[in-house]
Amino acid sequence: MSTLRRKVLAAGLAAGWLAAGASTAFAQRIEIQWWHAMGGVLGERTEEVAKKFNESQQKYTVVATNKGNYDEVINSAIAAYRAKRPPHIVQIYERGFMTMLLSDAIVPVQDLVSERGHKVDWSDFVKPIAGFYSYKGKLMSMPFNSSTPIHWYNKEHFEKAGFQKPAETWQELEKQLYAIKSKGIAECGASLAGDYFWSLIENYSAINDQPFATKSNGFDGLDTEFVYNKTSVVGQLTRLKKWLDDGVLQIAGQGFNPEMLYTSGKCSTFVASTAAHGSVERNAKIPWSATYLPWEQGNTPRNSTIGGATLWVLKGHKNDDYDGVAAFMNFLASPELQVWWHKVTGYVPATNKAYELAKQEGYYASNPTREIAVLQLSRGTPTGNSLGFRFGNFTQTTFALREEVEAVMAGKKSPQQGLDDSVRRGNEILRQFEKLNAGKY
């Protein structure tokens, strides 16, 4: 037993020496740690991004490490920062923007990249993306995976019911979905995505130019207050509840993926992220297509808003390391990489140049649904209601909203009551953030 232990120990030591030797052999390359939340196929693509960068130059090695889902990544980054061993770059979801911005733990990306002599055309970033992640006109973090919800539908179901495609307005769409259900063409009209709070409430509010909160949805101050209980969001929730009661809208629930209700042909439509392209293309056994999200009758639709995540640079590293970080960010902003990422993942290109490049290549002629998200995001000029959302503790306010909407769906509260309670809870959370960060924004 003890000889075996000694052998194992010796082998371990030898491996250690080898590893140490290997790292000294590449001592001239500086390692940049990048923690991300991309799993599965997206994770492989993310590793490819790092590999492409590492092969493009000799000085830096970007090491991409998956640290679990978005929640786990932000928690790992916080723990590492508190232990004074932070990664250089960390991928944080869109809802974490204010937490990161006011954390005193980050290096603003645009300043970093510009100071280190890289020429990035910052004005070329797609408006709702730049708007979401900029503070005082400068990008604070590097847009990485940006998406927006689109309206997926089953072509066959609509044709059978005598419609060309889903209608443009919620009012007309409702008639279509009820017709599809009553004619027995599909079991349900729509499958409810897990992130409906984003696609069917926040984006609904933006597209219909409704204020979600005061102070331009929080952009103009920490003293913002939610007001979505006084807008047509109430009507939207009333409509969804009615659909649910009539079996037109279906919840997949725990233990099952809502996307499967759509791709299996059970439900005719599905409002979900454009980033679902990868899995829909792979799994759908139906003639699928997609179009723009609907809007209220009589309204001029505005742009939709984004979801996804950006790459934040953390403080606490050597000056030379940040040269590498800046070089990597510059690499990420290049149209070629943007187009490649757009094609292999379904996320939208972050810059107009990348979009033009994909268009010139004829990519959208063969993949028309991939263009919907881009066109929807850049539709018109963003207003104070549609540029995005800037709330502190945004994850927490969203959690309160979801809980109250669930109470409405369960029939425990009326839509108005649920949204009133959600706004009350959300405002308490906003005040707490304001108290913590008074004078910092």
Added chain:
Amino acid sequence: MTPTEPGLKRANFGRSRLPAALLLPQLLILLLFFFIPSLRALFQSFLLADPFGNNVHFIWLDNFSALLARPEYRESIRTTVIFTLAQNVITLLAAMVLAFATDHVLRGKSLYKSIVILPYAIAPVIAGVLWAFLFNPAVGPLAFVLKGLGIRWDPNLNGDHAMILVILASSWKHICYDYIFLVAAILALPPSLLEAAAVDGAGPILRFVRIGLPLMGPTIFFLLVMNFVYGLFETFAVIDAVTRGGPAGATNILVYKVYQDGFVNLDLGSSAAQSVLLMAFALVLTMLQFRYIERNVNYDL
């Protein structure tokens, strides 16, 4: 065994260093993984802080008063009481029936035992996902059976259904633990008493209820305490996989709320205050159990 027997005399250890050394590893583990984190949680519960810890305000008891003022928190306490009580009773009763039956299984006794113990080997998350799938109203086979029986089963919308589901799932996961202890307790019952009762004409069930149960008092009391600890602290993974605390907070028990508010919502102060309160509840509960239930437990065999 009485304390006057030589094996337990203090003098036999010579000096007190050996027992201290033997206790040390466990004490270190307790210190590192229990006392230090608990103290830090206590400290954190008085703070309003950003998650990165760069911006910290001392706010006295504001986290606690804010919590107790919130209807969601009071609702979570109510949910926890229902959940742990139901889980405790179901687990203990089911394990009791299974343990009682062990003696009366004639063929394949070891197979029977293995099957009963099996759930213990399944990771809680996997168990939770399985339960969620089996009872999913859209695709779950057992949900279809329920619907066939005319029940409008929908744990995604109906809070009571969701509660029943997590109670069953977490009880199922814990029955084997109680079962092992109860089987051992039954084996330790003195045969002479049971045989005497049998001679007097008592059947197996009467013998179990009148003689077995009172003699198993210490084991049952121990399991009662352990089941509460399990229900209060260790059911997190099952809840996370089966309902995520929903719908509308219907299964959001205190320990899951600690996780939600701390880990997902990054509200560390409130989360710490909740864990302090949760620890206080558990302490009070255990003390009450020792005070009122243990009185009726007889340790003399």
